[in-house]
Amino acid sequence: MNLPWHLYVMAFVYFLAGLNHFRNPRLYLKIIPTYFPNPKLLNYISGLSEIFLGIALCIPLLSNYAAWGVIALLIAIFPVHLYMYFDKKARMGLPNWVLLLRMPFQLLLIYWAYQYT
Secondary structure, three states: OOOOHHHHHHHHHHHEEEEEEHOHHHHHHHHOOOOOOOHHHHHHHHHHHHHHHHHHHOOHHHHHHHHHHHHHHHHHHHHHHHHHHHHHHHOOOOOOOHHHHHHHHHHHHHHHHHHOO
């Protein structure tokens, strides 16, 4: 079974994003809501998840499950977008309109992943 090229694009994006959790953890630690326990562990878990899902998306036997995993991950990290919008310290200097656009963009990413389920 051949996988479409845009699935490989998605896989590459998640793989790189996952690696970045380890390359630049402070970036992610700033945006994890303070009401979540153990932000360091959550950063590692989300980074490993993105790496694993990026690889699994490229394996025909696993790509359907990985796409569902991406959807679950995107839903799980949605509170980060709300936290960034409402907490000035977590904004990373981004303007309100960018922070607002990130939320519906998350829905587009979910839709993109759903195409491979």
